[in-house]
Amino acid sequence: MSVIQVYSEIGPLKQVLLKRPGAEVENMTPESMNQLLFDDIPYLKSIQKEHDAFAQLLQAEGVEVLYLEELVAQAITTSEQQQDFLDLFLQESGIAKGYLYEGLKEYLVSFNTTEMLQKLMAGVRQEEVGLTLAGASLSEMLKIQESPFYLAPLPSLYFPRDILACIGTGISIHPMSFEARKRESLFVSYLYEHHPLFADKKTPLWFDRDLPGSLEGGDILVLSAEVVAVGISQRTKPQAIELLAQRLFAQGDFTKVLAIKIPPQRAMMHLDTVFTMVDVDKFTIHPEILSTSGHLDIYVLEPQGENLKITREEDLRKVLKEALKLAELTLIPTGGGDRIAAAREQWNDGSNTLALAPGKVVTYDRNHVSNKQLREAGVQVLEIASGELSRGRGGPRCMSQPFWRERL
Structure with a gap:
């Protein structure tokens, strides 16, 4: 049914x-x-x-x-699903795998599922994550300078x-x-x-x-x-x-x-x-x-x-x-x-x-x-x-x- x-x-x-x-x-x-x-x-x-x-x-x-x-949080019940959803979201946000990708993912998995979803919806500001430019590629450096957000709000x-x-x-x-x-x-x-x-x-x-x-x-x-x-x-x-x-x-x-x-x-x-x-x-x-x-x-x-x-x-x-x-x-x-x-x-x-x-x-x-x-x-x-x-x-x-x- x-x-x-x-x-x-x-x-x-x-x-x-x-x-x-x-x-x-x-x-x-x-x-x-x-x-x-x-x-x-x-x-x-x-x-x-x-x-x-x-x-x-x-x-x-x-x-x-x-x-x-609340429904989306209920759909993500394991750490594997949390990782999977983050991978999808970061890819759709135009962030290629690399220094910035891994830094954002490490930051976001530190939250529980509900908090993580709230962060993704609200947007992630650069100062929240605390990444430096030292390990960034040229394209990542340029992206970082375009906006105060790593992930734009929705x-x-x-x-x-x-x-x-x-x-x-x-x-x-x-x-x-x-x-x-x-x-x-x-x-x-x-x-x-x-x-x-x-x-x-x-x-x-x-x-x-x-x-x-x-x-x-x-x-x-x-x-x-x-x-x-x-x-x-x-x-x-x-x-x-x-x-x-x-x-x-x-x-x-x-x-x-x-x-x-x-x-x-x-x-x-x-x-x-x-x-x-x-x-x-x-x-x-x-x-x-x-x-x-x-x-x-x-x-x-x-x-x-x-x-x-x-x-x-x-x-x-x-x-x-x-x-x-x-x-x-x-x-x-x-x-x-x-x-x-x-x-x-x-x-x-x-x-x-x-x-x-x-x-x-x-x-x-x-x-x-x-x-x-x-x-x-x-x-x-x-x-x-x-x-x-x-x-x-x-x-x-x-x-x-x-x-x-x-x-x-």
């Missing part, structure tokens, strides 16, 4: 994966923010308080909360939605688009290979991090037990979508993938930053993804023998109604459709909702116009504080990866 069950975006949520922000968010400087994909530096004490409140809200609603950092880890996706009874582990995030999915890969949750190997692996093309979970929405939507975005490429579709179709549950093209912009980095499902017939949408005539590029992928049948469409309403067998549906615009409010609240993830059940969602409190629109559409809205969480450009959906939803 699989430990994963996600056949919709809105089925009652029972188990979810989070990553509590750690020292990695404060191991940024103004000079490194852009490279690390941030626009500002969160205040650690406050962002942890907000994230804890988010977790407590979920638990109060009957959701079991799992933490990425501040985007509190958005675990992107590094994996749970689809049906399987998972998809992702080759991330930007260098700053590529190492993040290594934690999930090791979890899948070694944690007791996945020991029986009955959980299908739809996509793996060594496959071609970039793919990120914020672009993947499970709309029903038969239909998956995937954004063609700044971070997810068509080649990866086609491969994912072929693998899903081969398994048999899913019969349609909607590839939805969105503008390749920072403010619209994933499909779930502009479009989420909040009820069986209700969706949030950022108006700016539509053309002046109200259309956008949609490619409907369906199985055709061993190949794919691809049909281009432009009418989102029509495609959704046909795919989900709906007589009618409601699109709830970010910021109420007001040009200024929509742009402001889109920047703060006004469209990024996490459904706890049909018609019941978690949102950021700062997006008051969008939240009012949701309530007027009959959706129950649970707000969380977002003064620091929103600085990472990701909302409640981005911060969570459901492992189990009840089937509708």
Whole structure:
């Protein structure tokens, strides 16, 4: 029996994966923010308080909360596994075997597994390790002078939605688009290979991090037990979508993938930053993804023998109604459709909702116009504080990866 069950975006949520922000968010400087994909530096004490409140809200609603950092620690049970994981992580960090490699490894194995993982996530500063340049090669000397870190921090880890996706009874582990995030999915890969949750190997692996093309979970929405939507975005490429579709179709549950093209912009980095499902017939949408005539590029992928049948469409309403067998549906615009409010609240993830059940969602409190629109559409809205969480450009959906939803 699989430990994963996600056949919709809105089925009652029972188990979810989070990553509590750690020292990695404060191991940024103004000079490194852009490279690390941030626009500002969160205040650690406050962002942890907000994230804890988010977790407590979920638990109060009957959701079991799992933490990425704890699960990965549980997957590393021997010194051999600790050594193995370190080898993988250092290699993926671009550190060739030699003086620096051995020095870092010696430093990191001095910690217990939990502390080691926290160090890898937070980043390792040069002054922590105490290596001298005396034994370094020329390339190592140059690398040491490039940054105050031997290992750069991973501040985007509190958005675990992107590094994996749970689809049906399987998972998809992702080759991330930007260098700053590529190492993040290594934690999930090791979890899948070694944690007791996945020991029986009955959980299908739809996509793996060594496959071609970039793919990120914020672009993947499970709309029903038969239909998956995937954004063609700044971070997810068509080649990866086609491969994912072929693998899903081969398994048999899913019969349609909607590839939805969105503008390749920072403010619209994933499909779930502009479009989420909040009820069986209700969706949030950022108006700016539509053309002046109200259309956008949609490619409907369906199985055709061993190949794919691809049909281009432009009418989102029509495609959704046909795919989900709906007589009618409601699109709830970010910021109420007001040009200024929509742009402001889109920047703060006004469209990024996490459904706890049909018609019941978690949102950021700062997006008051969008939240009012949701309530007027009959959706129950649970707000969380977002003064620091929103600085990472990701909302409640981005911060969570459901492992189990009840089937509708």
